[in-house]
Amino acid sequence: MNATEPRRRWWPRSVRARAALAAASTAAVLLFGIGWWVHHDVHRQSTQIAEETARVHLESLCEQLRQGVVPVPTSPIPYEVVATGRRTxxxxxxxxxxxxxxxxxxxxxxxxxxxxxxxxxxxxIPVNRDYNPREKFDIAGGTQRVITADIGPDELRGGKAAALGVAADARLRVYVVVLPYTAEANTKITDRLLLLAGLVSLALIFAVTYFAVRIALRPVEAIRALTASVTASDPRERVTVPAATGHEITALATTINTTLQRLDNAAAQQRRFVADAAHELRSPLTTLLASLEVALAYPERTDWPATATTAARQTRRLQALAEDLLLLARLDTRIPTADPETVDLTALASRLTEQYPLTERPLTLTCDSTAPAHVHGNPDEYERLLRNLIDNAARHAAHRIQITIRNQDAWVILTVHDDGPGVPTEDAERIFERFVRLDDARSRDHGGTGLGLAIARDLAHRHRGTLTLTPRTLGACFRLRLPQAPAPAEK
Known part of the structure; x- marks a missing residue:
């Protein structure tokens, strides 16, 4: 065999064959133990019967000798009466x-x-050279099991000793051989029956287990065949769930259907995301291309500074959209945060409040915090999260934006509240979906791409926190909840 070829294993690879072999092997061990016990029990009981038969014959011989009568062989059971002082x-x-x-x-x-x-x-006793093993009353000689009884001189008085041809003071010993033939024959017959029954039982157990497992695995094969036909682009197939409740195959089919449904949802979400991204990219590209083509067609009548300003604005929008898409792609991979640090959200929010540009319209941006709020994570990602929340509030606020930070139990609670028109209750969760803009924010130049809140929630989840919209009568209030980290030790 070539050294590079895999070594062939002797055991079967299919589940049904392995299960049948395991069941047959277990049954073989049990049957062997039962057979061994039955073998010894049959031999013991047969030996007891032979001993009881020899004992009955012994009592009959002793009774005749006590009466002074020489026993006449009426039974084929071997026996012998020996007296002291007598050579025969x-x-x-x-x-x-x-x-x-x-x-x-x-x-x-x-x-x-x-x-x-x-x-x-x-x-x-001497070896019997004429021993016939087929004759059940014959003896082979050598070591023999016997049952004996002694008859003393007192029991042979009154001429009984003379009638037996022995001296008056002679002692008799009666030997009756316990024949092993019956016990051996019964044991051999039992062994043959046990062997035959064991082989038949093992064959039946193997066959029944094999076909039972084969029938039980038919739904699994159907599930495998259907699952093999499912592709990522078209995961709409579903497996048939068996009617039996509490069945392992039912649980498997339900789990696979749930997995296929998640795959279908992920594929639909991916297709929707690609379509939305293409739509968002096409709008600034179309504007940029149209302005440049008009400028090139009528160069003498083109306001080149205005055209350059429009091109720069659309290019910045494309850059921001590309950065958002790259960030979402990185968040979707769920790669752990590299080199996490302890970040003070109070200091970060205060710095953003001071540096945030409010040039388009007059807004008041304040940060209310009573103490440092330390969290664990990436400082750049926390800054992006807070900046997205502030950008969203700035687009909708009428006059004021307030950031509040509190330490509550083992959590840091940060809220961003604006006095804008607010968010309808039915859209409280939809605004966190990607590329979603409500009616009041349809302007693509001022309403954003619809990715800011989606990125903010993904960043919150990435840091084991939550981002929700808290119902308010006036404006919108976003609530960020993050695990509190211990304050860093002073150097």
Whole structure:
């Protein structure tokens, strides 16, 4: 494989295949744990049944021996009766009588002691070379689980010992082999059934999960296909919202529709902005071009100083409009303010009040403040914000403009109030839109471009503040609210 080629991953990439594989893997772990528990429980219960069967057979043999009767093999279960002092077995049956025909006895002789019922134990016997694993009552030899019981001399009095062919003081030990065939067979059958059921269950779980996720993702695929067809120039498509409430797909579709609506609104706003900007630029350009063409056509009859004055005025208007558009473009990018500083709005407003030119008509511009008002941000942007508010007030004021600054809790409140005609209540928010001029400000030479208040509000938001129009009975009052900053430490 080429070193530049990406290494292929073994796991599937689709969500439905991954979900199905995860569900099947989880089910496999659970099924393995259940199967392991069932395997051991079946083996334990089957072994208990085999031990109980051997114990019943042991009690039957002991009862016959206590009566002085040599047991006759009536059951294929292997058993052997061994006596002390005797070289051959008193009795044997099952595989113990056929597997070792040349052996005197296979089981060990009982030790001298008190007769007592012994628990299940293990003994080691010779290996059965003729062992047939298909025969469930055959034994393989080696270590075998047995259940035993001892019969003492006291239980063999009255000629019973002689009838059994043992000495009067002999002790008998009865061995019954606990055959493992039943437990092993039951366990193997159970294991095969568990394996088959587990494989079938895993296949069903994988298939059901795969197709369930596939069906659940169909709305997502439909949303993806429709969203892929949406473009920035025409985001009018909408996805179908499922009827089920509280569903994740419903939330996804609703969110995508909301996003598409915002994209549509942004595209419409951008188109409107471009159209308004083109319209605003075309007006001074048309005036400038017309005046120059007339002057060039009739140079001897042209008032060149007036023409130059008109051209300069329109050029300044174009320059101001271009600067406003560039500032709006920068504000729309939402780039954080570079090198923010602590600014005293009181000092800034007082300086603008003193320097603001009021030459066109007599106006009184005052600044009322009781203390320094510190805010955090860019000094140039704050100056542009206040200048826009003062310019707007100066265009509409009749005689007076008043700026008031107060510190209120953790905020700085600045108001710019003029005694002009005011703003209708229904236009209180519309005046902050771009290129919006009310009827009283339709003059393009004196009414501005309609961007001043829009820029002022964007600058307020940029500094985590708000700019609103406060209802007043006389004139317009703009209220700027900014977070208060701690006063800078004195050097």
């Amino acid at each position: 077995a008193v009795a044997s049956g099952g595989a113990l009588s056929t597997a070792y025909p040349k052996t005197h006895h296979v089981m060990p002789a009982p030790p001298v002691g008190t007769a007592a019922l012994m628990p299940v134990t293990t003994v080691r």
